[in-house]
Amino acid sequence: MELKETVYAECIKILEAKIANLKSEIDAVQESAISDTKSSMGDKYETGREVMMQERNRLGGQYDVYVKQLATLRNFDPTKSSEEVGRGSLVETDKGVFYISVPLGNIKIDDKLVFVISEGAPIAKAMMGMRVKESHTFNKQPYLIKSIK
Incomplete structure (x- = not known):
């Protein structure tokens, strides 16, 4: 399996x-909120319930x-390659x-570290539309594009 397909599968996982x-x-x-309603009364119940609702909303x-x-990722075709850097590259x-x-941050595939970033990340914006052998500067560091898949 190609590295891109492996990275894609790992991101899905x-x-x-x-x-x-x-x-x-x-x-x-x-479940905790439901069981708490059975055993608590008064202000303590209301405070506990509010805390649980806030936690539920945060998690939600x-x-x-x-x-x-996940939906965004599933719209990509990991077998497709492009000559220019773009979404899914x-x-x-x-x-x-x-x-x-x-x-998603960094993931390690075999011995290779891959930075999984959104197209909105500053370094991704700097690379968008570029081709192999072109270079760009990000944070005063030159980056040479060696391959695009």
Whole structure:
């Protein structure tokens, strides 16, 4: 399997795991809120319930972000390559490998570190539309594009 396809599959796996974990946390908060209503009374109940609702909303917001990221990622074709850097590109530079998709941070594939970034990341914006053997400067550092997949 090509590196781009491996990175893509790993990103899908990471997001699916994050979504599953958040779903479990949301379920636990909801279960806790239900059991708390059975044993609490008065102001203590209202305060506890409010705290749980805030936590549920926070988790729900993060859940929505991950679901959207997964949907975005699934719109990419990991077998497709381009001559220019764009959304879904795996870009190898002289300073590292970047997968322009969703912001997941660094992942290690075999012995290669891949920076999984969104197209809104400043370094991604600096690379957009560039071709192999072109270079750009980011944070006063020159980056030479070695390959685009």
